[in-house]
Amino acid sequence: MSDLDPVIHAQARLRITAALATLAPDESIEFPRLQELLGMTAGNLSTHLRKLEDADYVTVAKTHRGRTPVTYLELSTRGRRAFEDYTQALRGLLGEHP
Amino acid sequence: MDENTTTDSPLDPAGMLALVRRQQRDIGLQLGGAVPYILLAWGVSWTLGFLGLWSVDGLPTGLPLGAAVAVFVVLFVAAGGVSALLGIRRGRGIRSSPDSAFTGTVYGVTWSIGFVGLTAIGVALIQRGLGDLANLYFASVYVFFCGIMYIIAAAIWHAVPALVSGCWLVLVGATAPFFGYPGNYLVLAIAGGGAFLVMAVALLVYRAAGRRAHV
Numbered sequence: 001m002s003d004l005d006p007v008i009h010a011q012a013r014l015r016i017t018a019a020l021a022t023l024a025p026d027e028s029i030e031f032p033r034l035q036e037l038l039g040m041t042a043g044n045l046s047t048h049l050r051k052l053e054d055a056d057y058v059t060v061a062k063t064h065r066g067r068t069p070v071t072y073l074e075l076s077t078r079g080r081r082a083f084e085d086y087t088q089a090l091r092g093l094l095g096e097h098p
Numbered sequence: 099m100d101e102n103t104t105t106d107s108p109l110d111p112a113g114m115l116a117l118v119r120r121q122q123r124d125i126g127l128q129l130g131g132a133v134p135y136i137l138l139a140w141g142v143s144w145t146l147g148f149l150g151l152w153s154v155d156g157l158p159t160g161l162p163l164g165a166a167v168a169v170f171v172v173l174f175v176a177a178g179g180v181s182a183l184l185g186i187r188r189g190r191g192i193r194s195s196p197d198s199a200f201t202g203t204v205y206g207v208t209w210s211i212g213f214v215g216l217t218a219i220g221v222a223l224i225q226r227g228l229g230d231l232a233n234l235y236f237a238s239v240y241v242f243f244c245g246i247m248y249i250i251a252a253a254i255w256h257a258v259p260a261l262v263s264g265c266w267l268v269l270v271g272a273t274a275p276f277f278g279y280p281g282n283y284l285v286l287a288i289a290g291g292g293a294f295l296v297m298a299v300a301l302l303v304y305r306a307a308g309r310r311a312h313v
Contacts, residue, residue, distance in 0.1 A: 004108075004111075009108045009114070010107065010108055011107065011108065011109065011114075011117060014108075014114060014117055014118060014121075015117065015121045018117070018118045018121040018122050018125075019121055019122070019125045021122070022122050022125045022126060022129070023192065024194070024198070026194055026195035026197065026198050027192055027193065027194050027195075027198070028192070028193050029191055029192050029193070030191035030192075030193075032191065033190060033191025033192065034191075036191075037124075037125055037128050037129075072193055087115065087118055090111045090114055090115045090118075091115065093111040094111055094112055094115065
């Protein structure tokens with residue numbers, strides 16, 4: 001268990017990472033849409049996203065649509081790899097073949 | 099997802115792996131939830147639209163030609179509208195890279211170019227004396243073209259269901275003229291529209307089964 005990535009090995013961050021991993025590598029998602037898909041509060045999502053961003057697992061891009069600020073989120077290459085490693089480690093622990 | 103996600107605490111490995119699968123399935127359903135309904139819309143429009151065209155000469159009390167064509171066009175425009183609306187809703191808040199956007203735009207525009215081009219060829223053939231064979235030409239080339247576009251979509255987005263349905267539509271479009279008029283319309287209604295309906299129902303049943311398994 002100690003080998004499991006502590007950044008992802010928490011329910012909320014695992015859900016965020018798993019959700020972002022379903023998007024294509026060149027796709028990003030607006031914060032409110034991700035919040036809607038996950039059914040999380042904005043504060044909770046922000047808190048966990050910050051931890052993922054600090055680990056360089058999530059890339060945050062801020063832009064504007066007209067005068068409205070828009071925040072796009074995507075899993076970085078590092079984050080995608082970490083997620084794959086994490087799920088592979090879980091399968092290994094459970095004796096499942098990758 | 100209704101579990102408490104405010105916690106930082108992990109579950110056991112089996113629980114965490116189940117959480118990943120449940121979450122990804124849930125997102126897949128939310129993003130791709132409209133697909134069966136898009137298939138349903140096309141299934142209904144193809145089945146009823148081609149049945150209407152078949153009825154003109156295939157039934158003793160079929161629709162008048164004008165009415166059958168009008169029904170066909172209205173159903174197709176409606177199905178196109180439903181697809182566009184549900185597609186836009188799916189992509190809400192999701193941004194792709196300029197490369198992907200270019201691919202999507204070219205692919206989308208190719209549908210229009212193809213239909214306009216095939217229509218122009220058909221009109222030219224009618225002017226050169228195609229006559230009643232137009233009944234065989236138009237329906238088949240449109241269905242054949244849809245099949246080709248599905249196959250191209252499968253190649254671009256690695257979608258096996260699109261490959262299977264594309265190959266099926268190519269087969270249906272290419273063989274329908276061999277049944278002659280008005281039998282070709284019946285073939286297109288049953289084997290073309292019917293295929294969309296079967297796919298839609300299969301997808302809904304598959305999802306319902308998956309939902310029960312995850313409760």
